[in-house]
Amino acid sequence: MNKVIRLFTKDSAVVPLVAIVLGLIVGAIIMLFGGYDPILAYRSLLKKVFGNPYDFGETLTAITPLIFTGLSVAFAFRTGLFNIGAEGQYIVGMTGATIIGVQVNAPWFIHAPLAIIVGALCGGFWGMIAGYLKAARGVNEVITTIMLNWIALHLGNYLVNTFVLEPGKGRSYFVDDSAAVTIGWLSRAMDNARIHWGMFFAILAVIFVYAYLWRTKSGYELRVVGFNPDAAKYAGINVNKGVVKAMFISGALAGLAGVFQLLGVFLNQPISAGHTGHGFDGIAVALLGGNTPLGVLFGAILFGTLSYGAAGMSFGADVPPEIIRIVIGSVIFFVAAPGIIRWVLKQLRLRKNKGEVA
Amino acid sequence: MKKTAKIATGIMLVASLALTACGAKNNNNTNEGASPVASSPAASEAASPASSAGAGKKFAMVTDVGGVNDKSFNQSAWEGLQKLSKDTTAEVRYLESKEATNYLTNINQFVREKYDLTWGIGFLLGDAITEAAKQNPDAKLAIIDSVVEAPNVESVTFAENEGSFLVGVVAGMMTKTNKIGFVGGIDIPVIKRFDLGFEAGVKAVNPDAQIIKNYTGAFDKPDLGKAAAATIYNDGADIIFHAAGGTGNGVFNEAKERKSSGKQVWVIGVDKDQSIEFGDDVTLTSMLKRVDEAVYRISKDLLDGKFAGGKVTVLGLKDNGVGLPETSSKNVPADVLAKVEEYKNKIISGEITVPTAQ
Numbered sequence: 001m002n003k004v005i006r007l008f009t010k011d012s013a014v015v016p017l018v019a020i021v022l023g024l025i026v027g028a029i030i031m032l033f034g035g036y037d038p039i040l041a042y043r044s045l046l047k048k049v050f051g052n053p054y055d056f057g058e059t060l061t062a063i064t065p066l067i068f069t070g071l072s073v074a075f076a077f078r079t080g081l082f083n084i085g086a087e088g089q090y091i092v093g094m095t096g097a098t099i100i101g102v103q104v105n106a107p108w109f110i111h112a113p114l115a116i117i118v119g120a121l122c123g124g125f126w127g128m129i130a131g132y133l134k135a136a137r138g139v140n141e142v143i144t145t146i147m148l149n150w151i152a153l154h155l156g157n158y159l160v161n162t163f164v165l166e167p168g169k170g171r172s173y174f175v176d177d178s179a180a181v182t183i184g185w186l187s188r189a190m191d192n193a194r195i196h197w198g199m200f201f202a203i204l205a206v207i208f209v210y211a212y213l214w215r216t217k218s219g220y221e222l223r224v225v226g227f228n229p230d231a232a233k234y235a236g237i238n239v240n241k242g243v244v245k246a247m248f249i250s251g252a253l254a255g256l257a258g259v260f261q262l263l264g265v266f267l268n269q270p271i272s273a274g275h276t277g278h279g280f281d282g283i284a285v286a287l288l289g290g291n292t293p294l295g296v297l298f299g300a301i302l303f304g305t306l307s308y309g310a311a312g313m314s315f316g317a318d319v320p321p322e323i324i325r326i327v328i329g330s331v332i333f334f335v336a337a338p339g340i341i342r343w344v345l346k347q348l349r350l351r352k353n354k355g356e357v358a
Numbered sequence: 359m360k361k362t363a364k365i366a367t368g369i370m371l372v373a374s375l376a377l378t379a380c381g382a383k384n385n386n387n388t389n390e391g392a393s394p395v396a397s398s399p400a401a402s403e404a405a406s407p408a409s410s411a412g413a414g415k416k417f418a419m420v421t422d423v424g425g426v427n428d429k430s431f432n433q434s435a436w437e438g439l440q441k442l443s444k445d446t447t448a449e450v451r452y453l454e455s456k457e458a459t460n461y462l463t464n465i466n467q468f469v470r471e472k473y474d475l476t477w478g479i480g481f482l483l484g485d486a487i488t489e490a491a492k493q494n495p496d497a498k499l500a501i502i503d504s505v506v507e508a509p510n511v512e513s514v515t516f517a518e519n520e521g522s523f524l525v526g527v528v529a530g531m532m533t534k535t536n537k538i539g540f541v542g543g544i545d546i547p548v549i550k551r552f553d554l555g556f557e558a559g560v561k562a563v564n565p566d567a568q569i570i571k572n573y574t575g576a577f578d579k580p581d582l583g584k585a586a587a588a589t590i591y592n593d594g595a596d597i598i599f600h601a602a603g604g605t606g607n608g609v610f611n612e613a614k615e616r617k618s619s620g621k622q623v624w625v626i627g628v629d630k631d632q633s634i635e636f637g638d639d640v641t642l643t644s645m646l647k648r649v650d651e652a653v654y655r656i657s658k659d660l661l662d663g664k665f666a667g668g669k670v671t672v673l674g675l676k677d678n679g680v681g682l683p684e685t686s687s688k689n690v691p692a693d694v695l696a697k698v699e700e701y702k703n704k705i706i707s708g709e710i711t712v713p714t715a716q
Contacts, residue, residue, distance in 0.1 A: 054470065058463050157575070168715075170481075170546045192493045194462075265459060268485075271544065273576025276457055311453055311460065315467055321454050 015341045016288055016295070020302065022341070023331030030326055031319060041317035045324075048312020049305050055312075057186075057193025061265060063304030065090075067202040068257030069282025070289060070296035071209050072250045076127075076141075077291045078213055079246035080226035085130055085145025086254035087279025088152030089123040093255020094262045095156040096122030098269040101175030101262070102164040111178040116201075116259050123255015124248040126152060131247025135240035141247070149275065157271050164269075171270040181263040196264025198256075203297075205253060210293040212249075222246050254279060281307075284332045303328070411661050412448025418468040419477035419653070420461065420486075424578045425454045428604035430629040431577075431649060435479045435502065438653030446661060461486035469497040475660050477502065477653060480577075481548050487511060498665060500656055502649055503548045510667045514652045517672060518548065518645070519555030519712045520705050521680030522599070524698050525626045525645045526559020528686075529597045530567055531694045532624075532642070539590035539598035541583060541609050542573040549573070550715035552601035552628070552645070558713050563697065570595055574605050583608030591616060591623055597642060599626040606632075613640040624689075631683035643686040648679050676706045 028038035049059045069086045076083035097119035104111060130148060133139040164172040181197040213219040224232040225242040233239050257278055262269055285303050289295025310324035334341060417439055421432040439450040451473075453464040461483050468476040469490060475498045478487040484504035491499050491508035500512045529538050538560055542549045553571065560567050570590050574582040583605035587598055591612065598613070600606035606628060613625045617640050627633065627644035652673055659665055673679020681702075687695060704710045 052470070054466065055463075062459065168547050170544050171485075192466075261459075270458060270482075271575060273544075273574060273579050273582060307456070308463075310456070311464060311467060315451070315453060321456060 013290075014345065015338050016290065016299075016335055018341050018345065019288075019334035019338075020331050022334045022344075023327060026330040027323065027327030031323055034319075034323065036319045036323070037317055041313045041319045041323075044312045044316025045306070045309035047316065048309045051312075052191070053189070054191035054193045055308075057190035057195050059305055059308045060199055061194050061196070062308040063300050064196075064198045064202050064264075065257040065261050065278045066281055066285050066300035066304050067297060068198075068205060068260070069254050069279050070285030070300050071205055071282075071293065072127075072253035072257070072279075073282045073286035074289065074291040074293070074296050075209055075213070075253060076246055076250040077286060078226050079222045079242060080229065081131075081134070081243065081246055081250070082142050083127065083130075083145055083247065083250050083254075084142055084283065085127065085148050085152075085251070085279070086257075086282045087275045087277075088145065088149035089126045089251040089254035090258040090261075090276070090279045091149075091152045091156040092126040092258070093119040093123030093252075094258030094269055095159050096255070097179075097259040097262050098160065098172050098175065099163055101179035102173045104179075105176065106178060108178040111176065112181055112263065115175070115179045115263060116181070116256070119259030119262075120252040120255050123258065124252035127247040127249075127251020127254070128244055131244040134247075135243045149279070153272070153275060156269070160269050160271055165271075166268075171268045174268045175263060179263060180267060181260065182267075194265050196260060198260025198264045201256065201260065205256065206293045206297050209253075213293075218245075254282065257282075284328075284335075287332065288335050302331075306331075410447045412442065412446030415446075415448045415661060416451070416471075416473045417442060417448055417475050417477075417657050418451045418453070418473045419479050420464040420468070420483060421452060421454045422461075422480040422482045422577065423455055423457060424480075424604040426452055428578070429607060429632070429635050430603045431647075432479050432603075434630050434647070434649040435477065435653045438650030439477075439657065441650065442654050442657050446658070448657075448661065458482070462489055465490045465499070466494075469494050469499075474498060475500060475657055475665070477657075478504075479649070480504075481546050482544075482577075498660065498667065500653075502652060505670050508668065512656055512666055512668070513670045514656060515548075515670065515672050516551075516647050516652075516679050517674030517712075517714070518551040518601070518647060518680060519558075519714045520675045521645045521647065521682075522552045522555030522601070523559035523562070523705065523710075523712045524675075524682055524702060525599055525643055526556040526561075527563050527698050527701050528559075528643055528682075528690055528694055529556070529599060529626060530560035530562070530564035531697060532690070533564070533567055533595075533597050534622075535594050535596045536564070536567045537593065537595040538567055538569050539587070539593075539595040540569060540571045541586045541590070541598055541600040541602050541606065542571065543577040543602035543605055544575055545573045547715045549601050552599075554713045554715055556599050559701070562701070562710075574602055576605050577603035579605050580608035580611065584612045587612035587625075591621075596622065597624045597626065599628070599645070601628050601645070603629070610636040610640060631685055633683070633685050633688070638685070638688050642689050643682050646681050646683055648673065648681075652679065675702055 031038040048055055072086045073083050097115040100115040100118045130141045130144040133144050134141045160172045166173045183195050186195045221237045222242050225239050229239050285299040288299030306328050310321050313319040313324055314321050419435055424432050426432050426436050436452055442448055443450040455461050455464055465486055478501040481503040487499055487501045488506050491511045498510055502514050505513045557569055570593055572586040574586050583602055587609040598609055600609045610625050613623050616623045624642035625640050626642050629647045632644045633641035
């Protein structure tokens with residue numbers, strides 16, 4: 001029990017909480033300035049998310065990819081790598097799954113797992129490119145992953161265009177039913193919300209990342225590399241191998257986000273001109289969650305809730321969607337600036353202490 | 359104390375930034391609110407007295423990712439609904455889609471709230487409308503630019519090729535460099551119709567003119583539009599016709615920059631009379647696509663009890679569904695306009711058949 005209390009009173013848990021509250025307050029102030037009712041807006045947000053089974057299910061669907069991309073960024077971060085390429089790995093993973101889903105004919109117990117595995121491997125491979133360049137040539141992974149995002153976008157479009165395009169639709173064919181990971185009965189029970197197995201895999205991934213990084217030797221090595229590469233090298237750990245491996249796992253996690261979006265939600269891949277933003281949101285989620293698996297889970301829940309609930313705010317209180325982006329932005333801003341929060345907390349404590357003295 | 363002062367200044371700064379942002383937003387809203395843009399002939403022609411035919415009826419639309427302020431397609435649709443609201447006191451609403459996952463959830467939001475008619479604005483919403491129609495056989499839906507075969511969906515498409523033929527005539531007669539550009543959004547049948555019609559129009563009056571085409575792959579990326587326009591102008595073109603929604607704003611942007619450095623370049627706008635938004639100095643004319651008119655008409659039909667599910671309405675030159683705005687006469691000489699009129703009559707009478715896509 002003490003452990004639980006400590007978990008929530010530790011600075012690392014308090015800082016994001018205060019940041020969220022501050023972010024919501026700033027959002028409310030901005031809404032007031034804009035002439036909107038913040039109380040009504042936040043109530044509409046909650047109503048949109050928890051109001052009925054359909055919206056609740058869709059919220060879960062919005063959260064799922066964020067868990068994966070958040071874990072992807074956090075995992076790399078633990079190894080001292082800043083993976084900004086989750087976006088590209090997401091697309092490559094999705095493309096792999098699309099091609100398998102459309103082109104292969106197989107019974108469901110082979111087809112769906114095959115699509116998932118191929119998608120994850122594709123994402124992992126895409127991450128590994130950046131890892132390899134870093135290990136073999138010392139190229140900064142921030143640069144390569146950003147550039148690989150754009151290569152992935154256009155490669156994905158090219159592959160969809162060449163191999164699986166449904167003529168005149170601007171998107172791929174729908175994947176076969178045998179590859180879909182939708183849960184029909186649960187969707188029907190939740191008024192056709194697009195519920196899919198990805199959600200459960202996301203939870204498994206949270207457990208996997210925790211178990212791997214904190215409970216295995218090779219995970220420990222990766223973390224040592226993250227803390228201090230020189231010390232790791234001195235201790236006989238193969239740093240270069242670690243970097244490649246970490247980027248592979250990170251990429252595979254991001255790839256899975258794309259895979260489940262495809263096999264569970266869209267069932268087809270559009271030709272797109274820009275990134276979906278799930279990968280970049282993953283950076284924010286990892287940041288919110290302090291790069292811990294459990295933190296990422298909570299961060300994704302918050303982030304997904306806010307962005308799905310945004311439509312509710314705009315529907316129920318006429319708040320333009322831009323405002324909710326300001327709210328999300330200010331939450332991230334406060335999380336990213338822990339100095340401000342620590343200072344606020346210190347002031348609060350000082351005042352409290354003074355009060356006690358007096 | 360000093361610190362408090364500092365923080366106060368900081369907060370002021372943030373607040374002032376936020377305020378300016380909100381201010382701009384509000385302006386936008388009032389602009390929209392104030393009667394559908396004056397250009398639209400329908401607005402002037404049909405000054406029908408407000409009735410209360412629509413009292414208690416609710417109409418809604420879901421935008422694509424371009425958003426309601428795209429100065430083009432979505433905005434035009436929203437103007438149609440606003441006019442409906444003014445004329446009949448019906449309640450109207452819109453939701454913007456931030457990403458493709460939102461299409462279905464946004465449509466469902468309205469369907470669940472028992473809106474009398476929900477519009478999907480644009481080709482990209484075709485799949486979502488199909489899905490929503492299947493899941494909610496009692497809901498009434500309508501879609502622009504895509505044909506959805508369902509008993510509860512009314513589809514509206516336009517003969518963009520006919521209108522584009524006419525602006526092609528203008529471009530073909532007015533180009534000085536004999537090179538003309540076309541910037542498209544996504545390569546889908548709708549945009550192909552613009553493309554083919556425009557090309558046919560240019561060739562009809564100026565067989566030697568060269569047409570440089572560029573599909574940007576997006577309707578919401580002004581930066582891509584600007585880059586495409588820059589390339590085309592650099593190749594020596596002096597007129598660009600864009601059919602790219604919000605992406606086209608970048609085309610205007612590029613043209614304005616060139617204009618201010620003394621080069622004579624033109625843009626032909628699309629969907630709305632874009633000279634109102636972007637000025638007469640760069641806007642040669644526009645290919646009006648009366649999305650507002652279509653939205654208004656079909657919605658009004660529903661109020662009159664004439665909703666025809668499963669019907670596909672095609673609006674062409676003879677229905678005034680497409681055409682050139684009155685303001686064209688500012689930049690287009692009378693002899694060219696006479697030629698346009700001549701071709702218009704030929705198309706309507708069937709003497710000329712304009713090539714089309716699918």
